[in-house]
Amino acid sequence: MAGTTKLSVEKALEKLRGDEPQKTRTEQRDEKTEALNKEIKRMKAQRLRLDPTSRKRS
Known part of the structure; x- marks a missing residue:
């Protein structure tokens, strides 16, 4: 341990961040948008499973 340098x-x-290429703001925004769209899709599917009135219309 005596030879350990401290950072x-x-x-x-x-x-740690140096290994990863920097993402542009557009790329970051696209990733966030994609994640939100997946979450919306998941929530809609969940609502359809849980809402008994939506089953009657189908």
């Missing part, structure tokens, strides 16, 4: 938290995070 500041900021430098450690920079090292």
